[in-house]
Amino acid sequence: MSTWRRLHVKVQTTRGLLTSRPVTQRHTWLKGHVLLCQSLSTCTPLRNDFFKDLEAQLAAMRKKAVDALPGSSWSALEINPNLPPERADIVIVGGGVVGWSIAYWLKQKERVRGEVKVVVVEKDMTYSQASTVLSAGGIRQQFSLPENIHLSMASADFMRNINEHLSVLHEDPVDLQFNQSGYLFLASEDVAHIMETNYSTQRDAGAKVALLSPTQLKEKFPWINTNGVALASYGLENEGWFDPWTLLNAFRRKAISMGVIQCCGEVTDFKHTTNMVMTADGEHLGLRRIHSVKVQMSNSLEYQPVECAIVVNAAGAFSGKLAEMLGIGLGPKDTIAGIPVPVEPRKRYIYVFHCPDGPGLDTPFLIDYSGVYFRREGLGGNYIAGTSPEEAEEPDTSNLEVDHQFFEDKIWPYLANRVPAFEKLKVTSAWAGFYDYNTFDQNGIIGIHPMVNNMYFATGFSGHGLQQSPAVGRAVAELILDGGFKTLDLNGLSFRRIMAEEPMLERNIV
Amino acid sequence: MSAPFMSLRRCCQRSALLIVTRRPRSSSSVSPSHPPPLHTRLLLSLTQRFYDVEMLLSWRSQWRRKGIRKKNAYYGYTQRFYGSDLAAAYYVLNMKGAFRFVGQTEWYCPDKRGKFNWDFLNHRDTQLEEVNMNYTLINYTGLVNLEEQRSLRTLSVRGCSEVDDWFLARLHVLQDSLEELDISHCPHITTGGLAALRNLKGLRRLDVSSLPGISSPGLVIILLEEMLPQCQITATGYDLSLR
Numbered sequence: 001m002s003t004w005r006r007l008h009v010k011v012q013t014t015r016g017l018l019t020s021r022p023v024t025q026r027h028t029w030l031k032g033h034v035l036l037c038q039s040l041s042t043c044t045p046l047r048n049d050f051f052k053d054l055e056a057q058l059a060a061m062r063k064k065a066v067d068a069l070p071g072s073s074w075s076a077l078e079i080n081p082n083l084p085p086e087r088a089d090i091v092i093v094g095g096g097v098v099g100w101s102i103a104y105w106l107k108q109k110e111r112v113r114g115e116v117k118v119v120v121v122e123k124d125m126t127y128s129q130a131s132t133v134l135s136a137g138g139i140r141q142q143f144s145l146p147e148n149i150h151l152s153m154a155s156a157d158f159m160r161n162i163n164e165h166l167s168v169l170h171e172d173p174v175d176l177q178f179n180q181s182g183y184l185f186l187a188s189e190d191v192a193h194i195m196e197t198n199y200s201t202q203r204d205a206g207a208k209v210a211l212l213s214p215t216q217l218k219e220k221f222p223w224i225n226t227n228g229v230a231l232a233s234y235g236l237e238n239e240g241w242f243d244p245w246t247l248l249n250a251f252r253r254k255a256i257s258m259g260v261i262q263c264c265g266e267v268t269d270f271k272h273t274t275n276m277v278m279t280a281d282g283e284h285l286g287l288r289r290i291h292s293v294k295v296q297m298s299n300s301l302e303y304q305p306v307e308c309a310i311v312v313n314a315a316g317a318f319s320g321k322l323a324e325m326l327g328i329g330l331g332p333k334d335t336i337a338g339i340p341v342p343v344e345p346r347k348r349y350i351y352v353f354h355c356p357d358g359p360g361l362d363t364p365f366l367i368d369y370s371g372v373y374f375r376r377e378g379l380g381g382n383y384i385a386g387t388s389p390e391e392a393e394e395p396d397t398s399n400l401e402v403d404h405q406f407f408e409d410k411i412w413p414y415l416a417n418r419v420p421a422f423e424k425l426k427v428t429s430a431w432a433g434f435y436d437y438n439t440f441d442q443n444g445i446i447g448i449h450p451m452v453n454n455m456y457f458a459t460g461f462s463g464h465g466l467q468q469s470p471a472v473g474r475a476v477a478e479l480i481l482d483g484g485f486k487t488l489d490l491n492g493l494s495f496r497r498i499m500a501e502e503p504m505l506e507r508n509i510v
Numbered sequence: 511m512s513a514p515f516m517s518l519r520r521c522c523q524r525s526a527l528l529i530v531t532r533r534p535r536s537s538s539s540v541s542p543s544h545p546p547p548l549h550t551r552l553l554l555s556l557t558q559r560f561y562d563v564e565m566l567l568s569w570r571s572q573w574r575r576k577g578i579r580k581k582n583a584y585y586g587y588t589q590r591f592y593g594s595d596l597a598a599a600y601y602v603l604n605m606k607g608a609f610r611f612v613g614q615t616e617w618y619c620p621d622k623r624g625k626f627n628w629d630f631l632n633h634r635d636t637q638l639e640e641v642n643m644n645y646t647l648i649n650y651t652g653l654v655n656l657e658e659q660r661s662l663r664t665l666s667v668r669g670c671s672e673v674d675d676w677f678l679a680r681l682h683v684l685q686d687s688l689e690e691l692d693i694s695h696c697p698h699i700t701t702g703g704l705a706a707l708r709n710l711k712g713l714r715r716l717d718v719s720s721l722p723g724i725s726s727p728g729l730v731i732i733l734l735e736e737m738l739p740q741c742q743i744t745a746t747g748y749d750l751s752l753r
Binding site for chain 1: 554557561564567568571575650675676678679680682700701702703704705706708709711726729730733734736737
């Protein structure tokens with residue numbers, strides 16, 4: 001025990017000696033080299049610097065080695081990640097509600113996960129000129145063509161169960177803000193018989209519509225002036241208006257979650273081969289087949305040719321221009337090659353106004369026989385109105401500027417005539433948008449073009465593309481994947497009627 | 511608990527939190543200061559990594575929806591053999607609702623376990639006058655069983671989670687007879703659906719209390735009163751104070 005204690009004391013003394021040595025050293029140096037000691041202790045000694053640099057360099061080398069090994073995402077070539085893939089099965093040109101609806105339904109109908117590779121190309125991600133977001137957002141079944149009625153009814157069914165179709169796991173449910181207010185069409189004496197035939201067509205197709213006489217109309221809506229109204233057609237169910245941006249984003253979110261690739265770029269060219277054939281009439285026809293689509297990146301000279309099997313033209317107001325790139329319509333007149341795709345942009349204005357004494361919550365989407373329409377917007381006494389101008393007075397489509405004089409000349413008089421409360425109103429805002437106007441018969445074109453073997457068209461809806469988009473998407477997906485229409489027979493809306501020059505006129509175009 | 515299990519649990523918690531924070535949340539109902547519970551976070555991280563988990567979860571929601579659809583199916587067989595009124599009565603009892611026939615004072619309702627008295631079969635071709643479907647799973651498609659009831663005066667769908675705006679729009683089939691409607695506490699009704707009540711011109715009493723889907727309840731109630739001038743509207747359970 002005493003030996004341990006002696007050892008312990010010895011250790012303590014040696015430790016004391018060790019610690020005191022620098023003190024003694026400083027004491028001995030104190031007389032001479034004090035300054036030297038002080039200057040050396042402020043800056044870092046050179047030997048430590050070298051080791052720290054070495055550490056940093058070794059870390060950088062390690063990082064470079066890890067990057068070069070397979071499994072890391074670094075590559076020596078700087079590849080633009082926004083380019084579309086080099087190969088795809090189906091390229092959908094146009095990222096509006098029709099384009100994304102087709103993309104969603106293609107993915108929904110595929111039998112094996114990853115069966116079709118779909119790319120949606122949209123040239124403007126801000127959607128500043130797209131018809132989808134600039135529309136009034138109404139949906140109605142009151143058409144004169146049975147195909148249109150069925151398309152709208154199917155779309156209303158889709159929207160009723162929208163969360164069954166478009167809900168993504170762990171994301172918020174879709175809320176379309178659907179106003180179930182119905183459409184009200186007013187007819188004067190001379191067009192009342194057309195309205196009656198339309199009513200029987202709509203009833204046969206299953207739409208819930210009711211006809212009202214002027215007295216019934218006045219009883220139901222006391223704020224209407226029924227002068228000149230002979231008959232009114234009122235939608236009871238599945239009609240109203242909703243938020244188009246929500247629908248577009250719901251389709252887009254679901255389609256991307258199912259594997260559709262989104263690309264921001266503009267389609268400027270097609271690479272196609274032409275097969276010259278002789279028709280029975282002795283006419284030379286150039287049947288084209290698209291091999292790749294040239295997608296140009298925005299504000300850049302970069303482009304990517306996307307090899308594809310099928311191209312879908314859902315470009316809306318710009319579909320005619322896209323078809324011209326393939327040479328459709330540039331042949332001699334009176335031949336099949338000379339018939340262009342009859343879709344062109346037409347500018348339409350929408351004005352927002354405020355009227356404090358206007359009609360209340362029960363305001364339907366009212367469409368007068370003069371063509372003027374209005375609907376309620378929100379709960380604060382705001383309304384949205386517009387009309388289709390005459391053929392001769394179509395506004396210029398090079399920009400989206402609003403002509404405010406148009407409201408004063410062409411809309412306000414009819415509005416004030418129909419609803420006396422609207423004599424006192426104040427226009428708060430206005431915007432303009434394009435209709436993808438089908439100059440032939442104002443109805444949609446769905447199907448393959450006879451001259452281009454693998455281009456499907458879903459365009460020309462002339463103002464009712466948004467309300468028919470879910471059903472049109474399903475129809476085009478059936479055409480592509482199943483080879484024919486399965487749920488709705490839309491053969492009447494194909495290119496045949498344009499080639500044969502048999503228009504299927506829709507009489508209830510607003 | 512053993513040490514390796516604890517460390518595994520901690521590791522899972524940390525990685526789950528990382529995954530949750532990396533995903534951009536559009537607009538979560540849970541505020542960032544209250545993260546979802548552990549099992550939800552774990553499930554979320556598994557769903558993002560494995561297709562199988564995603565598929566199983568989507569099956570779960572599809573199964574639930576299929577159950578609701580089956581309950582609200584069209585009682586075509588019953589209609590063919592017993593008539594549409596008894597089919598409607600049977601539908602109401604199956605959904606655990608209650609009803610009263612025209613001209614009678616007795617209510618037919620199932621007990622807590624869902625068993626009910628089959629005496630209502632004795633009254634063939636008697637229409638229903640009052641239907642109480644509070645806290646049931648009735649939805650838009652289920653209304654097809656009640657469409658033929660042209661003497662239905664009272665309908666109460668308080669607290670039904672499947673009643674939404676489209677259901678209200680379909681009520682126009684009862685527009686001539688319906689006098690009293692109770693749609694309080696239904697979570698999926700919004701202002702757009704209340705606009706659909708304009709068709710029910712015979713409505714005398716309407717209860718729209720505590721609807722969480724309406725954004726500005728005070729204004730909506732005033733607009734409803736203007737739209738239905740002869741109707742007495744009850745709207746309690748809203749905080750109408752000026753903020």
